[in-house]
Amino acid sequence: MNEKRTSVFSNGLIWFGAGVSLAEILTGTYFAPLGFGKAMAAILLGHLIGGLMMFAAGMIGAKERKSAMETVKMSFGEKGSLLFAVLNVLQLVGWTAIMIYDGALAADGVLHTGNWVWAVIIGALIIVWIFIGLTNLGKLNTVAMTALFILSLVLFKVIFFGSGSMTPIVDDGSLTFGAAVELAVAMPLSWLPLISDYTREAKEPVKATAVSSIVYGLVSCWMYVIGMGAAIYTGESDIAQIMVKAGLGIAGLLIIVFSTVTTTFLDAYSAGISSESVFSKINGKYAAIAVTIIGTIAAIVYPMDNITDFLYLIGSVFAPMIAIQIADFFLLKRADSLSESVDITNAVIWVIGFVLYRILMRIDIPVGNTLPDMIITIILCVIAGAVLH
Numbered sequence: 001m002n003e004k005r006t007s008v009f010s011n012g013l014i015w016f017g018a019g020v021s022l023a024e025i026l027t028g029t030y031f032a033p034l035g036f037g038k039a040m041a042a043i044l045l046g047h048l049i050g051g052l053m054m055f056a057a058g059m060i061g062a063k064e065r066k067s068a069m070e071t072v073k074m075s076f077g078e079k080g081s082l083l084f085a086v087l088n089v090l091q092l093v094g095w096t097a098i099m100i101y102d103g104a105l106a107a108d109g110v111l112h113t114g115n116w117v118w119a120v121i122i123g124a125l126i127i128v129w130i131f132i133g134l135t136n137l138g139k140l141n142t143v144a145m146t147a148l149f150i151l152s153l154v155l156f157k158v159i160f161f162g163s164g165s166m167t168p169i170v171d172d173g174s175l176t177f178g179a180a181v182e183l184a185v186a187m188p189l190s191w192l193p194l195i196s197d198y199t200r201e202a203k204e205p206v207k208a209t210a211v212s213s214i215v216y217g218l219v220s221c222w223m224y225v226i227g228m229g230a231a232i233y234t235g236e237s238d239i240a241q242i243m244v245k246a247g248l249g250i251a252g253l254l255i256i257v258f259s260t261v262t263t264t265f266l267d268a269y270s271a272g273i274s275s276e277s278v279f280s281k282i283n284g285k286y287a288a289i290a291v292t293i294i295g296t297i298a299a300i301v302y303p304m305d306n307i308t309d310f311l312y313l314i315g316s317v318f319a320p321m322i323a324i325q326i327a328d329f330f331l332l333k334r335a336d337s338l339s340e341s342v343d344i345t346n347a348v349i350w351v352i353g354f355v356l357y358r359i360l361m362r363i364d365i366p367v368g369n370t371l372p373d374m375i376i377t378i379i380l381c382v383i384a385g386a387v388l389h
Helices: 008-019 022-029 036-064 068-076 080-110 115-132 138-161 177-191 205-234 239-245 249-278 284-301 308-331 344-360 370-388
Strands: none
Touching: 008 138, 008 205, 008 249, 022 080, 022 177, 022 205, 022 239, 022 249, 036 068, 036 177, 036 205, 036 308, 036 370, 068 080, 068 249, 068 308, 068 344, 080 115, 080 239, 080 249, 080 284, 080 308, 115 249, 115 284, 138 205, 138 249, 177 205, 177 308, 177 370, 205 239, 239 249, 249 284, 308 344, 308 370, 344 370
8 A cells, every 4th residue: 555645846835834924924023123134144044054954854754754753762762752742742832822823913903803713713724724634735735825925925015115115224233143043043943843744754755855945944034024024114013014004904814814824734733743752542633633722722811922932942942952863863873762761862962952052042143053052962962972882
């Protein structure tokens, strides 16, 4: 019996959907204080760093035909990987709630019916996406992505080529270049613990992983630039107000709802797959639906307006984790640590990497703190591998 595999094109569509996201536009608005030129440089550099990491992480799962959390077992052992699986489920529940919250808030800003109504509508649509399933989403995703592409082009045109003029913004020092790079790295970094959940299903693993990383990187940059341009052009960081000022109305509402659904689907779906790594008897699809329901309730109950601390927390947990996996898989050529319940050496290196990330956050480095943290973690791994193996 042949397994149904995803094509390179459908992998590209999945990650196009991940990139067209309100969270990316919202994060892009934070770059406005740098001014257009420096902000663009920070966005491009951050996404280059993040995109290379995404490709490396996706390749491990693609080559091994394993989900993201199954590949973690290769470096941290059967039980050692459970910590990351649990943390991954928690961050994905958090992302699901944040995305539904942002989408509902923005949709309500365009058509005032109450935040909770939009949260329920978006949650229900995500569940529909989950029920359809990854390998059957092809045609629906093609239609949704085509519509989103056209609408985001319209948004781009209105912001950058509308009747208004760009407000000259002087770099006021409220955001350093290094911090801006880190904010740009943060979004691709948040996908590292789940890209393998999709590349493992690909017919052509290397091509699909490359296309996934490139498409996501380009689209994410584009969303950041839209957010940054909107903040400079309209003086707004509220997405709903940006849409209204751009005169998009119902078209803006469609961008908001469908971009939220296509991105949040990936978070909920991967939360289900990661749950299977923690409890083997759990059905991933039903776990994903449970995560969507929890996220919808959380989005209705809790305010989630500033996500920068959340992004940095994800970075500090998963940047050293993936650095260790990259060192093990690509440099040390270690098969796996499955024979060990916990790989103590890698666990200790991860703790060092985690603490180092938190320390580096206080230092302004032009390339951000993720890249130096990962390089140092990889060097520690190689040294430990040479001494101990």
